[in-house]
Amino acid sequence: MSLTDTAAGALLGLACGDSLGRPVEFQSSQQIAQKHGTVTEMLANGTHNQPAGTITDDTEMALCIARSLDEHRAVRPDDVAERFVAWYDSGPFDIGLMTSDALQKIKHDGSWRDAGQQVWESRPEGSNAGNGSVMRCAPYALAFRDDWDTLARVSRLSSSITHADPRCTYGCAVLNLTLAGVLAERETPLEDALAHVEADAPAELLAALRPIPDDTSLDSLRASGYVIHTLQAALYHGLTADTAEDAIVSAVNMGDDTDTVGAVTGAIAGVRFGASELPERWLAELACKNELATLGSTLATTEFAVDDDLIR
Numbered sequence: 299m300s301l302t303d304t305a306a307g308a309l310l311g312l313a314c315g316d317s318l319g320r321p322v323e324f325q326s327s328q329q330i331a332q333k334h335g336t337v338t339e340m341l342a343n344g345t346h347n348q349p350a351g352t353i354t355d356d357t358e359m360a361l362c363i364a365r366s367l368d369e370h371r372a373v374r375p376d377d378v379a380e381r382f383v384a385w386y387d388s389g390p391f392d393i394g395l396m397t398s399d400a401l402q403k404i405k406h407d408g409s410w411r412d413a414g415q416q417v418w419e420s421r422p423e424g425s426n427a428g429n430g431s432v433m434r435c436a437p438y439a440l441a442f443r444d445d446w447d448t449l450a451r452v453s454r455l456s457s458s459i460t461h462a463d464p465r466c467t468y469g470c471a472v473l474n475l476t477l478a479g480v481l482a483e484r485e486t487p488l489e490d491a492l493a494h495v496e497a498d499a500p501a502e503l504l505a506a507l508r509p510i511p512d513d514t515s516l517d518s519l520r521a522s523g524y525v526i527h528t529l530q531a532a533l534y535h536g537l538t539a540d541t542a543e544d545a546i547v548s549a550v551n552m553g554d555d556t557d558t559v560g561a562v563t564g565a566i567a568g569v570r571f572g573a574s575e576l577p578e579r580w581l582a583e584l585a586c587k588n589e590l591a592t593l594g595s596t597l598a599t600t601e602f603a604v605d606d607d608l609i610r
């Protein structure tokens with residue numbers, strides 16, 4: 299597998315999982331089974347009532363990050379926040395609560411550094427650690443795959459624009475370090491990622507992810523919008539399935555937050571197997587297929603500037 303194929307696979311896999319999951323978002327696994335058997339094809343209508351192959355906030359926000367990196371050849375969280383706000387203003391049909399609150403704040407007082415923190419502090423435990431930043435963070439894993447300290451730092455900062463809970467910020471770091479480890483063909487990418495952040499990451503996150511993939515029972519996994527559930531399910535399916543298609547289909551058919559669990563699983567499976575192993579019949583439905591493939595391979599083969607003041 300070439301680097302350009304695996305890097306393109308990250309973003310295309312993310313989009314495939316997102317759009318395969320979109321029509322059944324919020325349905326339980328039993329409801330999906332009753333209505334569809336197993337979802338294996340891009341469906342039209344369903345939740346959010348969109349055409350087959352429509353991407354949602356997961357891919358849209360990952361595109362904001364990828365386009366910003368590509369245009370500036372630098373990490374620019376201020377510019378990413380601006381792109382998020384422009385996307386918010388376009389009236390997306392799917393947007394998370396924490397993301398919506400944070401982007402409204404940024405829009406009205408312009409401070410991308412504080413908005414996520416303020417939103418986090420205003421929300422009670424149980425609704426303060428959603429999966430809205432892990433779903434979009436993969437582009438940084440491509441851009442900083444060889445510099446783990448910078449990758450962890452940038453991933454955490456980018457999360458904090460909307461999701462400042464340490465489970466979310468370190469969740470992005472662990473996911474992106476795992477993606478970088480898969481790109482580098484490491485034997486134990488998740489273990490290596492956890493070892494890299496274990497001095498500072500929340501104990502709850504470390505304890506939840508350490509048993510994955512080998513000491514996990516499928517029954518213990520949940521596909522909720524809680525960042526830890528999403529990461530457990532996505533890392534399990536992404537790292538253990540025999541094909542990219544199996545990984546994404548298994549994740550989506552868990553039900554619940556299908557598009558986001560599908561997207562995170564798809565990013566992992568995409569780097570493991572490469573864009574060339576994603577089902578052609580799925581890719582054919584994705585309107586932004588060419589842009590995602592080009593951005594993926596560009597991010598993995600370009601040097602990006604990092605301004606320490608900006609990402610402090």
Ligand SMILES: [Mg+2]
Pocket residue numbers: 354355356392557558
């Ligand atoms: Mg979505």
